[in-house]
Amino acid sequence: xxxxxxxxxxxxxxxxxxxxxxxxxxxxxxxxxxxxxxxxxxxxxxxxxxxxxxxxxxxxxxxxxxxxxxxxxxxxxxxxxxxxxxxxxxxxxxxxxxxxxxxxxxxxxxxxxxxxxxxxxxxxxxxxxxxxxxxxxxxxxxxxxxxxxxxxxxxxxxxxxxxxxxxxxxxxxxxxxxxxxxxxxxxxxxxxxxxxxxxxxxxxxxxxxxxxxxxxxxxxxxxxxxxxxxxxxxxxxxxxxxxxxxxxxxxxxxxxxxxxxxxxxxxxxxxxxxxxxxxxxxxxxxxxxxxxxxxxxxxxxxxxxxxxxxxxxxxxxxxxxxxxxxxxxxxxxxxxxxxxxxxxxxxxxxxxxxxxxx
Numbered sequence: 001x002x003x004x005x006x007x008x009x010x011x012x013x014x015x016x017x018x019x020x021x022x023x024x025x026x027x028x029x030x031x032x033x034x035x036x037x038x039x040x041x042x043x044x045x046x047x048x049x050x051x052x053x054x055x056x057x058x059x060x061x062x063x064x065x066x067x068x069x070x071x072x073x074x075x076x077x078x079x080x081x082x083x084x085x086x087x088x089x090x091x092x093x094x095x096x097x098x099x100x101x102x103x104x105x106x107x108x109x110x111x112x113x114x115x116x117x118x119x120x121x122x123x124x125x126x127x128x129x130x131x132x133x134x135x136x137x138x139x140x141x142x143x144x145x146x147x148x149x150x151x152x153x154x155x156x157x158x159x160x161x162x163x164x165x166x167x168x169x170x171x172x173x174x175x176x177x178x179x180x181x182x183x184x185x186x187x188x189x190x191x192x193x194x195x196x197x198x199x200x201x202x203x204x205x206x207x208x209x210x211x212x213x214x215x216x217x218x219x220x221x222x223x224x225x226x227x228x229x230x231x232x233x234x235x236x237x238x239x240x241x242x243x244x245x246x247x248x249x250x251x252x253x254x255x256x257x258x259x260x261x262x263x264x265x266x267x268x269x270x271x272x273x274x275x276x277x278x279x280x281x282x283x284x285x286x287x288x289x290x291x292x293x294x295x296x297x298x299x300x301x302x303x304x305x306x307x308x309x310x311x312x313x314x315x316x317x318x319x320x321x322x323x324x325x326x327x328x329x330x331x332x333x334x335x336x337x338x339x340x341x342x343x344x345x346x347x348x349x350x351x352x353x354x355x356x357x358x
Contacts, residue, residue, distance in 0.1 A: 300330030
């Protein structure tokens with residue numbers, strides 16, 4: 001079991017300084033819009049992932065007219081206490097677990113797993129391929145440290161290769177350096193491709209099962225993995241694309257261009273699904289993610305639910321609450337503008353809810 005018992009926020013977003021204690025398995029966070037409910041969820045997420053869920057710009061996480069922030073969380077992981085401290089000051093970030101600072105933040109990923117469901121998640125379906133890769137990478141990075149290491153290395157080499165392509169003058173030495181970069185992209189790209197492909201094969205049935213439950217009806221959902229590495233050897237692709245890459249001044253083929261095609265009854269969900277169908281699918285996607293992590297880790301990750309009452313109809317909300325109140329779920333945080341609605345939703349589930357008003 002993974003629980004967070006206490007969190008302290010200093011100069012994080014709209015919080016000057018505030019402590020929160022979490023005594024129950026289900027925690028409801030209530031308050032009017034703009035009061036900081038989502039920011040509190042994001043602070044919990046930050047401690048688990050060493051970054052915000054909503055922005056990569058640390059200045060947006062820092063309270064206005066201050067030069068940094070500090071987050072501290074007291075966790076209980078499988079019966080063992082753990083303290084996570086994150087400080088950002090003058091652009092420098094430090095993360096420490098039990099007072100031991102990380103030399104690489106990637107070592108922290110997956111140790112304190114969490115799944116968040118937020119209104120902006122619609123972009124996973126409606127947005128560009130980057131949003132879908134980000135979702136998949138976040139999931140797989142919590143399960144497989146090697147995956148994250150290959151991904152980080154690949155992205156670093158990709159930046160170096162693209163920089164070289166932008167500044168090419170045509171020397172043989174530059175082409176030799178491109179050969180080296182190509183070898184490294186192949187070395188790190190193929191394991192990422194293979195892990196993505198293997199994972200999605202077993203993941204789709206879990207999404208289908210949860211979709212049927214949340215939607216209250218059966219419709220066939222599927223995920224089609226789109227990657228050029230399925231069609232041709234990666235090294236051969238890079239060789240064949242070199243002239244094109246020189247013209248474009250960027251790397252035009254590889255796992256950084258992968259996409260996921262979400263289908264409903266064999267039609268692209270992006271263009272054919274209703275708003276209700278898309279919402280059901282997103283919740284099924286995230287809850288299947290939760291279940292995969294729970295099975296892999298042998299304990300439930302934290303579940304952070306932001307503003308679900310405003311985004312789902314009553315029937316879907318009831319089915320969702322019934323699910324997360326069950327024994328398979330661990331600590332759940334859920335925000336809402338109405339404390340009474342939150343309290344009422346958990347009546348009859350046998351689950352006590354702690355209400356925190358902000």
